[in-house]
Amino acid sequence: MQTEAESDVCARCAAVSGTCCTLEPGSEEYCFPVSASERAAMELAGAKARHFYRQANTSAFVDNLCRLFPDTPEAVHALFPVGGFHDRVAITPEGACALLGSQGCTLPRQARPLYCRIYPFWFKAGRQLYFEFHRCQAQLEAGGGAGLMRRLGMTNEGVRHTYQELCRAWNLPEST
Numbered sequence: 001m002q003t004e005a006e007s008d009v010c011a012r013c014a015a016v017s018g019t020c021c022t023l024e025p026g027s028e029e030y031c032f033p034v035s036a037s038e039r040a041a042m043e044l045a046g047a048k049a050r051h052f053y054r055q056a057n058t059s060a061f062v063d064n065l066c067r068l069f070p071d072t073p074e075a076v077h078a079l080f081p082v083g084g085f086h087d088r089v090a091i092t093p094e095g096a097c098a099l100l101g102s103q104g105c106t107l108p109r110q111a112r113p114l115y116c117r118i119y120p121f122w123f124k125a126g127r128q129l130y131f132e133f134h135r136c137q138a139q140l141e142a143g144g145g146a147g148l149m150r151r152l153g154m155t156n157e158g159v160r161h162t163y164q165e166l167c168r169a170w171n172l173p174e175s176t
């Protein structure tokens with residue numbers, strides 16, 4: 001997933017590691033959901049119906065989202081009732097996002113899902129954190145923290161703004 005500003009580290013990552021745009025086959029249900037407004041922006045930028053998948057809200061998916069939004073489990077359950085469905089990006093049998101190209105995401109940055117744009121950063125209880133990922137080229141090259149953010153061309157302000165936008169896309173309370 002490429003980030004706030006186009007960063008060549010993500011393109012290098014695509015060449016060597018498969019990036020955060022791939023997952024272990026079999027874990028597709030955990031893929032972050034795509035909201036209606038995000039899908040509309042993606043389609044305006046060229047994404048087709050084949051790039052999306054209608055995913056059932058499994059208990060494991062809902063539990064995982066509750067871990068990401070630990071302050072608002074009621075809102076998460078209301079948005080994603082078990083047995084319902086949500087959109088996510090389509091994933092190839094090898095585990096790659098259908099929108100991933102040889103040099104990273106094929107969508108322009110502003111049209112990518114918000115979760116892709118904020119990754120690997122996140123907020124919990126108002127505190128910024130980042131998800132450690134052993135294949136993240138930026139994490140391998142940077143020492144972490146501010147070095148990681150710089151390497152990805154991101155800023156604290158931009159990360160916070162993207163998180164707030166993501167919460168608004170799902171009508172979830174913001175914990176920043």
Ligand code: SF4
Pocket residue numbers: 001002020021089097098099100101104105106107112113116
């Ligand atoms: S939409 Fe783009 S950035 Fe997001 S997972 Fe797919 S290829 Fe990666």
Ligand code: SF4
Pocket residue numbers: 001002003009010011013014019020021119120133135136137138139
């Ligand atoms: S894993 Fe890290 S370096 Fe690789 S594409 Fe994702 S954010 Fe960029």
